[in-house]
Amino acid sequence: MGKNLKLSLYVITDEKLLEGKDIVKAVEEAILGGADVIQYRAKNKSSREMYQEAVQIKKLCGKYNKPLIINDRVDIALSVDADGVHVGQEDLDVEVVRRLIGFDKIVGLSTKNLKQVEEANRLPVDYIGFGSIFPTETKKDAKVSGLDQLKKAVELSIQPVVAVGGINEQNIQSVLDTGCENVAVVSAVFKDENIKQNTKRLKEIINKKNKMGFNVD
Secondary structure: OOOOOOOOEEEEOOOOOOOOOOHHHHHHHHHHHOOOEEEEOOOOOOHHHHHHHHHHHHHHHHHHOOOEEEEOOHHHHHHHOOOEEEEOOOOOOHHHHHHHHOOOOEEEEEEOOHHHHHHHOOOOOOEEEEOOOOOOOOOOOOOOOHHHHHHHHHHHOOOOEEEEOOOOOOOHHHHHOOOOOEEEEOHHHHOOOOHHHHHHHHHHHHHHHHHOOOOOO
């Protein structure tokens, strides 16, 4: 949608993994390690808490010129002037989200199968998430779509596809080999104290793939 989005390494926060840690510091480490996009996701926090954290993360993302996407909560996104919103199939309709946040903001949509990918082609979204590619601890009930379906999703989608679900340093190469240029990660980045290093190693694998001519952006 003309926003020149760079989605290669899409990092999503997780309240369980970041419990007891300074979320702003953790996000900064991820950005310094090479994150292209930050998605703020918090399922069990109060609106006040979410707002307070999102304000700080927005300021940080502004400092490093990285887009901040808010998961699910259009109200939080609007209140902190985030760069966009990511919604799932059970959240507010994409058309409604687009109407609320306008066309200069980013809208992402989660898809779990090829039918939803096809439907997304007719919706006002800037990119789609597709998965879960592998089993994942952060969403234990997520249905596994697998690499073959991801390859088909990339071929079918008119929008950029961000692969999500259980992606880590060991399997990221197999995801990139499907032709998918963008990966979303959670635990692979925030699993321990080495956030910057974890992010850097993932980014290096993506950049290496880029140089081989598979990935432009």
